[in-house]
Amino acid sequence: MLTVPPSIADTASEYSVSQGRSARLVCDVEGDPEPEITWSKNGRRISDSDPHYFMDGSGSLEVLSADLHDTATFVCTAVNVAGLREKRIRLSVHSQLIYHRISACCRYILSLFVAVWNF
16 A cells, blocks of 8 residues: 655645634645544644634634734644644734724824815
């Protein structure tokens, strides 16, 4: 029987999401036999029963309603009898409050620009 060690597709390794939104971390894995996939966050394994995360059949991890504490390094680990492969993914979660403050600041600057230049 021919075995093929796991391989992980070269997809994004950094994701950014606003607080409260979901983020899908892609881990597209191949191998024979089919590799077992696990995920960890900052070195701690994520439980399949953790309601904050959803591991789909393709190997990807969905972080549901991301919060600031989800800013972390996630690792997708694929293992079968032929070998092991890992992929590190960095997730950054940004506060909605910061986004709204920046947005309000930009609107203010734009209004000043319009007032000064009479657009």
